[in-house]
Each structure stands twice: as structure tokens, then as C-alpha cells.
Amino acid sequence: MSEIVYLNGEFLPAEEARIPVLDRGFIFGDGVYEVIPVYSRRPFRAAEHFQRLQRSLDAVRIANPMTPAEWSRLIDEIVARNSGEDQSVYLQVTRGVAKRDHAFPKEAKQTVFVMSGPLVTPGADKVERGVAAVTTVDYRWLRCDVKSVSLLANCLLRQHAVDAGAEEVVMLRDGYLSEGSSSNVFVVRNGVLLATPKNHLVLPGITYDVVLELADATRLPVEVRPIPESEVRTADEIWLTSSTKEVLAVTTLDGKPVGSGKPGEVFRTLHAEFQTFKRKVMRAAA
Ligand SMILES: Cc1ncc(COP(=O)(O)O)c(C=O)c1O
Numbered sequence: 001m002s003e004i005v006y007l008n009g010e011f012l013p014a015e016e017a018r019i020p021v022l023d024r025g026f027i028f029g030d031g032v033y034e035v036i037p038v039y040s041r042r043p044f045r046a047a048e049h050f051q052r053l054q055r056s057l058d059a060v061r062i063a064n065p066m067t068p069a070e071w072s073r074l075i076d077e078i079v080a081r082n083s084g085e086d087q088s089v090y091l092q093v094t095r096g097v098a099k100r101d102h103a104f105p106k107e108a109k110q111t112v113f114v115m116s117g118p119l120v121t122p123g124a125d126k127v128e129r130g131v132a133a134v135t136t137v138d139y140r141w142l143r144c145d146v147k148s149v150s151l152l153a154n155c156l157l158r159q160h161a162v163d164a165g166a167e168e169v170v171m172l173r174d175g176y177l178s179e180g181s182s183s184n185v186f187v188v189r190n191g192v193l194l195a196t197p198k199n200h201l202v203l204p205g206i207t208y209d210v211v212l213e214l215a216d217a218t219r220l221p222v223e224v225r226p227i228p229e230s231e232v233r234t235a236d237e238i239w240l241t242s243s244t245k246e247v248l249a250v251t252t253l254d255g256k257p258v259g260s261g262k263p264g265e266v267f268r269t270l271h272a273e274f275q276t277f278k279r280k281v282m283r284a285a286a
Contacts, residue, residue: 002014002015003082003116003117004078004081004082005017005078005113005114005115005116006074006077006078006112006113006114006115007019007111007112007113008111008112008113009112011077011078011081014115019097019111019113020097022097022098022099022100023094023097023111024094024095024096024097024098024105024108025092025094025095025111025149026094027100028102028150029148029149029150029151029152030060030094030095030149030150031060031092031093031094031095031111031148031149032053032056032057032060032062032092032093032146032147032148032149033090033091033092033093033147033148033149034049034050034052034053034056034089034090034091034147035088035089035090035243036049036075036088036089036091036243037086037087037088037089037119037243038075038079038086038087038088038089038116038119039085039086039119039278039282040085040086040282040286041079041080041085042282042285042286043072043075043076043089044243044278044281044282045206045210046071046072046075047068048206048209049206050068050071050072051068052147052204052206053071053091053093053147055145055146055204056146056147056148057093059143059145059146060095060146061104062093062094062095062110063110064093065093065110065112066112071091074114075089075091075114078114078115079116082116082117084118084119086118086119086121087116087117087118087119088116088117088118088119088120088243088244089114089115089116090114090115090116090117091112091113091114092111092112092114092149093110093111093112093113094110094111094113094149095108095110095111096108096109096110096111097109097111119244120244121244121245121246122245122246122248126248127248127249127263127271128263129251129262129263130248130249130250130251130252130258130262130263131166131167131168131240131248131249131250131251132164132165132166132167132251132252132253132255133161133166133167133168133169133170133180133238133240133250133252133253134160134161134164134166134169134170134253134254134255135169135170135171135172135229135232135253135254136157136160136169136170136171136172137171137172137173138157138171138172138173138178138179138201140153140154140157140171142200142201144178144179144200144201144202144203145198145199145200145201145202145203145204147203154181154182155181157169157171157181158181158182161181167240167248167250168180168181168182168183168240168250169181170185170232170238170250170253171185172229173201175228175229176196176226176227176228176229177196177226177227177228177229177231177232178196178201179196179201179202179203180240180242182242183205183240183241183242183245183248184196184202184203184205184207184240184241184242185238185239185240185241185250186208186211186238186239186241187227187231187232187235187237187238187239188235188236188237188238188239188264188266188267189231189234189235189236190236191220191221191266192221192222192223193211193220193221193222193223193270194222194223194224194225194227194231195208195211195212195222195223195224196224196226197224197226205241205242205243206243207241207242207243207245207246208241210274210277211239211241211247211270211274212224214270214273214274214277215270217273218269218270218273220266220269220270232253233253235253235258235259236258236259236264236266237249237258237259237263237264237266237267238250238253238258239267239270246271246274247267247271247274249263249264249267249271251263
């Protein structure tokens with residue numbers, strides 16, 4: 001079955017969807033996006049994703065073309081039209097089509113694109129063994145809190161990880177941890193979970209929030225504060241979190257073992273909590 005996408009009011013096979021070459025998303029990367037995980041055909045934390053979408057749109061001054069209820073109906077429709085119980089829904093809003101000029105066009109209609117593919121979360125082997133990460137300087141712009149489609153820096157950074165045989169980069173800016181190319185990064189030291197503050201230097205992850213809620217529920221001590229490089233390099237545990245990675249342990253950093261070199265105890269607890277929580281939320285939504 002070919003993938004069905006949504007483009008500006010129409011549902012159609014992915015290979016038939018077309019956008020004009022002057023779309024500002026294509027020309028300038030002038031747009032924002034969201035990725036929503038779908039478990040058992042139910043979007044997970046959809047309201048939070050729509051809130052973050054609104055924040056991104058406000059930040060780049062694009063009017064939201066839909067209400068949360070309309071987004072919700074659209075996501076349900078795209079999920080229904082595609083195969084697979086677990087899906088990953090991608091939605092993108094650009095400033096629309098206009099003659100090329102950096103300044104905003106006076107009249108342009110937003111381009112709205114939604115697609116869905118299989119949700120591929122880390123397999124049991126990755127969860128059991130953990131993954132490799134490499135550190136790098138975070139040379140992205142200073143609005144990393146905006147989920148912008150301008151992802152050239154993130155693509156270069158991710159390729160840096162791939163070239164080094166690693167899963168992800170762990171980025172440092174001015175000597176402090178920021179995040180991964182497409183994930184948030186947590187550190188565990190002496191039984192305390194350290195989280196980077198949500199500011200302009202990181203994307204406010206939806207999974208990040210879930211992890212902090214679960215840490216609170218399990219009485220895991222948490223400190224939300226800037227994390228210096230020295231604490232990253234001597235961490236007992238390092239985790240990556242994102243809607244598709246869920247919670248994943250980093251077991252080598254720059255080729256050196258993190259802690260014991262195996263996913264740590266705190267990770268195991270939190271990962272199990274995350275799986276339980278996910279199932280509970282999905283049952284409640286059924
Ligand atoms: C740069 C960046 N940080 C963090 C995340 C994690 O966000 P979420 O948990 O909402 O998927 C992502 C997700 O793609 C990302 O691209």
C-alpha cells in the first residue's frame with residue numbers, strides 16, 4: 001500500500017504530492033515541524049505536540065492554519081489512511097509560496113504537509129547494549145527551542161556521528177551540554193538525574209518532559225541546571241531521549257565507556273517506567 005500524505009487540503013499518494021519550487025520551505029527552510037509518535041494508532045501526547053507547534057509558529061511569525069482540534073482530526077485521518085499500528089507522524093507548516101525575497105511576503109498561504117511512516121523505536125539489542133555517541137561543538141543558531149525545518153546544521157552534526165560509527169552527537173556549547181542532533185541528553189551522576197534547562201539552546205522535548213515526570217513519580221532526585229563538560233565526561237550514565245528513540249542509554253562517549261560501559265541501573269528503571277507509562281496512557285485512550 002502506498003503511503004498516503006496530506007498536502008494543503010488533499011489526501012494523496014506520497015509520490016503524487018507536489019509543492020511549487022518557490023515554496024519558502026524549499027527556498028529558505030522557512031517553516032516549522034513536529035514529529036508525533038503513534039502507538040496502537042493513538043497519537044502520544046498530541047496536545048503537547050500541538051502546543052509546541054504553536055510556540056514554534058509564534059516564534060517565526062507564521063499564523064497557525066488550524067486549531068488543535070483540527071490538527072487532531074487531521075492526524076487521526078492520516079493514521080487511519082496508513083498501515084501500521086505504530087506510526088510516526090510528521091507535520092510541516094511553511095510560510096507558503098512567494099517570489100523569492102527574504103522579508104515575509106504580504107500575502108502567502110501556509111503550506112501544510114503531513115505524512116506518516118512506521119514508528120521504528122530502538123530494538124531490544126540497542127536497549128540492552130546501549131549506543132555510541134561522540135561529542136562535538138554545538139554550532140547551531142541561538143533559537144534551538146524552535147522546531148524549524150532549517151536543519152542543515154543538525155544534518156551535518158548527525159552525519160558527523162554516522163561517520164564516527166556512532167548513533168548520535170552529544171553537543172557542547174561554551175563548555176556546557178546542550179543536546180543531540182535530534183534528541184535531548186540526560187546525565188546521571190551519583191544517583192541524581194541531571195537535565196539541561198529548557199531555554200533557547202535546546203529543543204523542549206516532549207519525551208524530556210515525560211522523563212522528568214517519571215523521575216518525579218519514582219522519586220528519582222533531579223537537578224535541572226547547566227551541565228558542564230567535565231560532568232558529562234565523568235557521568236555514570238548518559239541517556240538520549242526523543243519521540244522515536246524513547247529513552248536510550250549511551251554506553252560509549254568518544255570511544256570511552258560511560259560508567260560501567262553498560263546501560264545503568266537508573267536507565268533500566270526509567271526505561272521500564274517509560275514502557276509501562278506508554279501502555280497505561282494508550283489503554284486509557286482506548
Ligand atoms: C534537536 C532535537 N532535540 C530534542 C528532540 C527530542 O524531542 P521530542 O522528545 O519531542 O521528540 C528532537 C526531536 O526530534 C530534536 O530534533
